[in-house]
Amino acid sequence: MGEYGLLMNNLRILRSRRAKLDSWVRRIFWMFSALPFLLVLTILTALWLKAQPLLLAHPLSKLLLGEAWRPQKGEFGFLPFISGTIWVTGVALFFAVPICILTAVYLSEYASGRVQRLVKPLLDLLAAIPSVVYGVWGVLTIVPWVEESVAPALGRWGDICPIFASANPTGYSVLAGGVVLAVMIAPFIVAIAYEVLQTVPAGLRQASLALGATRWQTVKYAVLPRASTGIFASVILGCSRALGETMAVLMVAGNVAQVPRSIFDAAYPLPALIANNYGEMMSIPLYDAALMTASLILFLIVLALNIFSILALRHVLRESE
Amino acid sequence: MAKWKWQNTEEKVMQVLMLLSFGLIVMSLLLILFTILSKGLPALSWEMISQTPKGGFYFGKEGGILNAIVGSLYLALGGTFIAFLFGFPLALLLNIYSSKTAWADLVRLSLDILWGVPSIVYGAFGFTVMIFLGWKASLLGGILTLALLELPIMTRAMDEVIRRVPPELPRAAYALGSTNSETAFFVITRQVLPGLATAVLLAFGRGIGDAASVLFTAGYTDRIPDSLFSPVASLPLAVFFQLGTPFPEVQQRAYAAALILTLTVLGISIFSRGISYFLGRHSIR
Amino acid sequence: MSRLIPHLETQNLSAYYGATKAIEDVSIIIPRNQITVIIGPSGCGKTTLLKCLNRFIELEEHARVEGKVLLNGEDIYSPLIDVTEVRKKSGLLAQRPYPLPMSIFDNVAYGMRIHGLCSRRELAQKVQYYLQVAGLWEEVKDRLHAPASQLSIGQQQRLCLARGLAVEPEIILGDEPTSALDPISAQHIEQRLIELKQQYTVVLVSHILRQARRLADYVVFMYMGKVVEAGPAQQVLNHPQHERTRAYLSGEF
Numbered sequence: 001m002g003e004y005g006l007l008m009n010n011l012r013i014l015r016s017r018r019a020k021l022d023s024w025v026r027r028i029f030w031m032f033s034a035l036p037f038l039l040v041l042t043i044l045t046a047l048w049l050k051a052q053p054l055l056l057a058h059p060l061s062k063l064l065l066g067e068a069w070r071p072q073k074g075e076f077g078f079l080p081f082i083s084g085t086i087w088v089t090g091v092a093l094f095f096a097v098p099i100c101i102l103t104a105v106y107l108s109e110y111a112s113g114r115v116q117r118l119v120k121p122l123l124d125l126l127a128a129i130p131s132v133v134y135g136v137w138g139v140l141t142i143v144p145w146v147e148e149s150v151a152p153a154l155g156r157w158g159d160i161c162p163i164f165a166s167a168n169p170t171g172y173s174v175l176a177g178g179v180v181l182a183v184m185i186a187p188f189i190v191a192i193a194y195e196v197l198q199t200v201p202a203g204l205r206q207a208s209l210a211l212g213a214t215r216w217q218t219v220k221y222a223v224l225p226r227a228s229t230g231i232f233a234s235v236i237l238g239c240s241r242a243l244g245e246t247m248a249v250l251m252v253a254g255n256v257a258q259v260p261r262s263i264f265d266a267a268y269p270l271p272a273l274i275a276n277n278y279g280e281m282m283s284i285p286l287y288d289a290a291l292m293t294a295s296l297i298l299f300l301i302v303l304a305l306n307i308f309s310i311l312a313l314r315h316v317l318r319e320s321e
Numbered sequence: 322m323a324k325w326k327w328q329n330t331e332e333k334v335m336q337v338l339m340l341l342s343f344g345l346i347v348m349s350l351l352l353i354l355f356t357i358l359s360k361g362l363p364a365l366s367w368e369m370i371s372q373t374p375k376g377g378f379y380f381g382k383e384g385g386i387l388n389a390i391v392g393s394l395y396l397a398l399g400g401t402f403i404a405f406l407f408g409f410p411l412a413l414l415l416n417i418y419s420s421k422t423a424w425a426d427l428v429r430l431s432l433d434i435l436w437g438v439p440s441i442v443y444g445a446f447g448f449t450v451m452i453f454l455g456w457k458a459s460l461l462g463g464i465l466t467l468a469l470l471e472l473p474i475m476t477r478a479m480d481e482v483i484r485r486v487p488p489e490l491p492r493a494a495y496a497l498g499s500t501n502s503e504t505a506f507f508v509i510t511r512q513v514l515p516g517l518a519t520a521v522l523l524a525f526g527r528g529i530g531d532a533a534s535v536l537f538t539a540g541y542t543d544r545i546p547d548s549l550f551s552p553v554a555s556l557p558l559a560v561f562f563q564l565g566t567p568f569p570e571v572q573q574r575a576y577a578a579a580l581i582l583t584l585t586v587l588g589i590s591i592f593s594r595g596i597s598y599f600l601g602r603h604s605i606r
Numbered sequence: 607m608s609r610l611i612p613h614l615e616t617q618n619l620s621a622y623y624g625a626t627k628a629i630e631d632v633s634i635i636i637p638r639n640q641i642t643v644i645i646g647p648s649g650c651g652k653t654t655l656l657k658c659l660n661r662f663i664e665l666e667e668h669a670r671v672e673g674k675v676l677l678n679g680e681d682i683y684s685p686l687i688d689v690t691e692v693r694k695k696s697g698l699l700a701q702r703p704y705p706l707p708m709s710i711f712d713n714v715a716y717g718m719r720i721h722g723l724c725s726r727r728e729l730a731q732k733v734q735y736y737l738q739v740a741g742l743w744e745e746v747k748d749r750l751h752a753p754a755s756q757l758s759i760g761q762q763q764r765l766c767l768a769r770g771l772a773v774e775p776e777i778i779l780g781d782e783p784t785s786a787l788d789p790i791s792a793q794h795i796e797q798r799l800i801e802l803k804q805q806y807t808v809v810l811v812s813h814i815l816r817q818a819r820r821l822a823d824y825v826v827f828m829y830m831g832k833v834v835e836a837g838p839a840q841q842v843l844n845h846p847q848h849e850r851t852r853a854y855l856s857g858e859f
Contacts, residue, residue, distance in 0.1 A: 018720070019688050022500035029414035032407060033424070036431035036473065043438070043446050050449055099342040106339035121590065126350050128523075128586045130530025132557040136564060136579045137353045140360060183349045190346065214332040237437070244439020246533035247561060271441040271533070278445065278537050295445040299438065306437035310430060421667075492665065493704040493766070497717040497773050498694030507716070512707040603707045603753045 047296040054289035063293065069257045076290045078297065080257045084174075084267035085298075087260045088253055089242045091178025096186050097235055103186075104193035104231075109205075109219055120191075127187040135251035138180035143252055146179075147171030151264050158262070166264035170254065175263040177253035181242045189238040196230030196316055197223065230316035233309040240305040244298060246271035270298050354583070361580025364573040370581070374543040386578050389559035391545050395460055396555055397529035400467025404475050404524055407468075409517070412479035417491070417505045420484070429480065435473035441533040443470050448537040461549040463539025467528045475524035482516025483509060490605065512604050515597035522593040526586050532557030556582045610824070610838075612676075613638035613777065613807040614659060619673035621654050621663055628654040629831045632673070636777075636824070641799060641808040643818040643839075646828035647854065652811040655828065656781055659809065660696040661689050677777075694721060697770025697806075699783035699795075703762035705754035706769070710737075710746050713754045713765055717773035732772065740768035741798055760791025767798060778802060780810040784817070796821060815855065819843060827851050 054063070054076060066077025107116055151166045151173075158165030200223050208218040224231070254266025255276060274294050277287070372385035411428075419425045447466035456462055486509055494504040510517070532555070540552030541562065556578050564575035614636035621628045629651040636642045636659075644652045657663040661682060663671055674681045682692045694717075706713050714733045718724050724732050733750075737743040742764040746757070754765060763783060770778065778799070784792035799808050799821060812818050818825060822839040827850075835842055835851045846852045 016688050016691070018500050018503070018690065022502045025414070025502035026418060029410065029418055032411045033415060033419075033428050035407065035411070036428055036435055036476075039469070040431050040434055043442070046446055046449050047442075099345055102335075102339045102342035103346055106343050110336070110339065111343075121594070122347065122350060125587065125590050126346075128526050128530070128590060129353065130532070130557055130582050130586065132530070132532050132560045133353070133357060133579050133583050136360075136560060136575065137356050139564060140356050141352070183353075186346055186349075214328050216332045216335045217328055219335075240437055244437075244441065246439065246441040247557065251561070251564070271439060274441050274445055275533055275536055278448065292445065292449070295442050299442050302437055302439060302442075303434060306434055307430075310433045310437075487704075489700065489702070489704045490707070492662070493698075493700070493706060494716075495662070495665065496660065496693055496696075496698035496700075497720070497769065498690040498692075499720055500690050503720050507720070508706055514707075603709065603755065605705060605707050605755050 043299065047292055047299055050292035051289055051296045054286050054293050057286060067259060071284050071287045071290065074286065076286065076293075078270075078294065080259050081268055081270045081273045081294065082297070083259045084253070085243060085269040085271075087174045087263075088177040088181060088249060088267050088269050089239060091174055091263060092181035092185060092242045093235070093239055095179060095182035096189060096238060099182075100186050100189035100235075100238070101193060101231060104190050104197055105219055105224075107190070107194050108197035109215065109223065123187040123191050126183075127191070131184065131245060131248040132251070134180055134184050135248040138176060138248060138252035142176045142179050143171035145171070146173055146176045146264070150175065155264065163262050164264070165262045167262075168254070168264050168266055170266075172252055172254035172266055173264045174253065174260050174267045177249045177267060177269070178263070180248050180252050181245055184245060184248060185238040185241045188241055189234050192234035192237060192313065193227075193231045196227050196234060196313070199230070199317060200226050227316075229312055233312035233316070236305050236309040237313075240302045240309070243305070244271060244302050246275050250275050270294050274298075357576070357579050357583050360576040361583075364577040365580060366577075369574065369577050373545060386554075386556070386559050386574055386581075388543055388545055389554040389556045389578060390581065392460075392539070392542075392553040393529050393556040395546065395553060396463045396467055396535060396539060397525055399460070399464035400471050400528045401475075401521060401525045403464065403468035404471035404528075405521060408472050408476035408479065408524075412476045412483055413505045413509065414502075415480060416483045416486075417501050417509070429477070432473045432477050432480075435469075436477060439533070440470055440531050441536075444534040444536055444538060447534065451538060457550075458538060458540030458552045459550045460539065460546045460553040463535045463553060463555070464549075466534045466538040467531065470531060470534050471524040471528045474527055475520050478520035478523055479513075479517055482513045482520065486512055487605075515601035515604065518596050518600055519593045522589050522596075526589045529585060530557060530582060532561055556585075610635065610637040610640075612636065613678070614809070615676040615679075616655075616658070617674040617676065619655075619658060619671070619675060621651075621658055621672075622670045623666060624668040627831060629658070629828075632828075632833050634826055634833055634836045636807060636809055638807050639803055639805075640823035641803050641810065641821050642824040642826060643810045643812050643822035644826045644828060645812060645815065645818050645854070646834075648813060650828045651831040652813075652828055653781055654831075655826075656779055656809065656811050659777075660693050660698060660779060662693075662698070664689070694773050695775050696777040696779050697767070697773065697775040699763065699766055699770065699778065699780040701782050702786045703759060703766045705757070705762050705765055708754060709751045710754050710757070710765060711750040713769050714772050717769060721773055723772075723774060736768040736772045737765075739771055739798075739802075740764045741794060742768060758791075760787050760794065763787055763791065763795055764798070767795070771802075775806065777807045777809060780808065782811055782813065785813075815857075827854065829854070 058076065063076060063078055064082065065079055067079045068075045068077045069080055107119055147170055151171065154164040155166035204222050204226060205218055208222040249269055250272040253269060253272060255268045255272055256266040257268050260267045274291050278291055369385040370390060371387060373388045374384035415425055415428060443466055447462060451462045490512055491504045491509060494508040535555050536558065539555060541554050541558055542552045546553040559578040560575045563571045566572065612635035616632050616634050619632040620630050632655060644655060646652050658671060658675060663669050671683060675683060677695060706716055708716065711733055714736055715729055718729065718732060734743060737746065742761060745761060757765060784795050787795065802808060810821065825839045825842040826836040827834050827842060829850050835846060835848045842851065843855065846855060
């Protein structure tokens with residue numbers, strides 16, 4: 001001890017003012033960090049509680065598979081809306097998936113660095129355009145185009161191919177909704193698929209090219225199989241975006257409560273149903289529970305798709321780190 | 322030598338298809354901008370952006386969409402502010418206190434899930450809560466709902482930037498005797514300032530453009546709101562409602578509103594690049 | 607040679623990363639106001655030992671420490687001790703300089719601000735003082751508010767030195783602080799360290815024997831996580847007691 005005696009000082013013991021402040025910040029952080037998870041649970045609980053009256057009053061199969069939607073008579077069949085959602089989303093994916101994957105492959109495997117750097121802000125911009133603007137664009141260009149060109153041209157094949165049969169005199173249709181949605185989800189799918197493709201190790205490409213494969217063969221046999229999970233997840237993510245998209249679809253899909261039989265029929269997807277009727281349903285019994293059921297169905301589908309794709313992407317992107 | 326080979330043809334065909342796809346996406350963006358500009362510009366006037374709707378507005382009479390412009394600004398600013406209040410500390414401290422733990426994984430998963438929740442669901446949820454509390458459609462309701470919508474977007478965007486901070490930086494601060502929170506707020510924040518600004522602007526852009534979440538929660542009115550509890554108009558809803566009327570004069574206003582909205586988003590995008598450069602001058606690369 | 611007054615002392619210090627033992631049973635003293643150089647082949651635990659001296663080891667994942675590190679006779683691993691105080695007492699020079707994302711001025715002022723070491727009025731004066739001590743003042747006095755990232759790497763390392771000195775430490779820890787620098791900048795730093803030992807205790811990790819010969823007053827030779835030999839530089843470098851030390855010094859590793 002002797003040697004230290006004179007020098008002995010002052011490592012301040014714990015609980016200095018700063019240490020206390022830090023431990024308070026940590027405590028507040030724990031509370032904050034529980035928020036997102038609690039919010040998911042709260043939304044789920046709130047929707048469930050509000051939807052419950054309808055779910056208790058009618059059997060689930062009748063709700064999901066019933067075609068009749070007559071709230072005044074207490075008939076709540078969600079099939080028109082569910083099928084409308086599926087139709088519109090299906091058409092959107094039909095257009096978007098091949099185009100997006102090809103674009104992502106082009107950007108990742110063929111485009112020069114300069115093009116890649118230029119395209120990123122462009123995709124960001126496309127993703128940032130508000131959905132009502134897409135809606136306006138749809139009303140101004142896509143709907144007339146479907147009405148004047150596509151429907152007359154393809155309608156002739158309606159007898160052979162029933163999905164082209166056209167009984168709808170307007171262009172407000174599954175096809176219009178699908179096309180607008182396809183453009184809306186494209187930047188998401190391209191951006192994520194591109195990111196996934198970038199994680200494929202360069203060595204894999206070189207190995208394939210060294211064997212004399214063409215670039216496309218390299219993509220087909222080496223890159224795409226390796227990236228398939230991630231690309232699939234990006235598509236699923238795009239799909240869940242499309243399912244939940246409200247305003248743009250609401251503006252161009254026609255909103256007739258029927259089960260669509262052709263791409264030229266009007267559709268009434270779930271989000272449009274909620275948006276159009278909420279706030280006006282207070283006087284009719286169970287109507288608000290029905291709209292909450294619609295929200296709950298939407299939430300659950302999107303939740304399942306998102307959890308799947310997020311976990312898959314996490315796996316893919318983390319493995320490459 | 323020039324022997325025909327299937328794989329070379331395939332290569333050419335696929336290249337053409339890829340270029341076509343890429344071109345299609347770029348074209349659609351240009352087409353949207355062109356449509357909105359060509360319809361919106363003629364409709365835009367000083368009167369349109371400086372006046373609130375007058376009597377008979379919805380039949381094509383006097384007035385403008387100032388109510389919606391101001392309303393949207395209030396809503397998006399308020400929503401962004403509240404989202405920032407929660408999102409910023411969350412993203413920052415998540416990386417300082419528990420970056421690679423299972424808890425952080427759960428927080429990130431929850432945020433990603435929330436990011437994917439359709440805005441109409443936020444709208445319905447917000448409205449339900451408001452009914453439960455006995456609130457009417459109001460600025461406050463709209464702001465809070467937008468904050469819910471923006472929170473995951475902003476937080477995850479910030480989280481991604483903060484996660485990329487090299488570990489040497491916090492260490493340099495620890496070596497000087499900084500506490501965790503000092504390191505986070507004084508050092509890491511400085512390093513990622515550009516990324517934070519981008520995240521805030523991203524969330525703001527999403528907030529100002531979103532219609533489905535404010536449809537029931539904020540309401541719609543011709544007046545500029547004078548308190549947090551009065552209903553408020555917004556640009557996206559101005560587009561939606563006015564496009565739905567049968568009068569061409571009113572539809573003009575929808576185009577003008579859509580143009581303003583698009584320009585705002587464009588402006589934010591350009592601004593965020595500029596501000597990144599400015600704020601990033603101290604960042605260590 | 608004057609009597610060695612220990613400033614830092616380790617007692618039976620062991621450190622683990624998960625299940626692997628990085629250093630084992632290290633008991634050494636670090637004498638006051640001298641330059642102690644820790645030498646040894648790469649992977650021998652030099653850096654780990656250094657990290658134990660300012661509790662940086664705790665920032666590694668799954669790291670664990672046993673034994674004691676006494677700073678002026680107080681165990682820095684005692685649960686009563688505030689870790690930020692420990693780190694304040696020791697300035698660190700890393701292999702690569704890492705300036706804080708601020709201006710040159712703020713880099714030096716940062717530590718004084720968080721620790722509340724001086725009033726606002728004195729701040730500019732103190733910043734100047736420490737920049738002078740680190741030998742950087744003349745080069746930066748006209749652009750104190752420029753981003754620190756604009757400095758050359760050698761200047762950045764001297765800035766990091768000034769920044770470390772500004773929190774008024776007693777000990778300067780250097781983890782091969784010249785390894786990323788050009789020879790002239792390296793010489794600059796070495797020169798500073800020699801000047802600084804009047805006021806501070808310096809601990810350096812080095813893999814350059816010639817540097818050790820130039821700077822060291824006291825040498826610790828490590829091999830495979832253990833201290834093989836420690837003592838005054840004269841003795842260890844010129845008359846090593848141990849077979850391994852002799853082999854290392856003659857370049858057999």
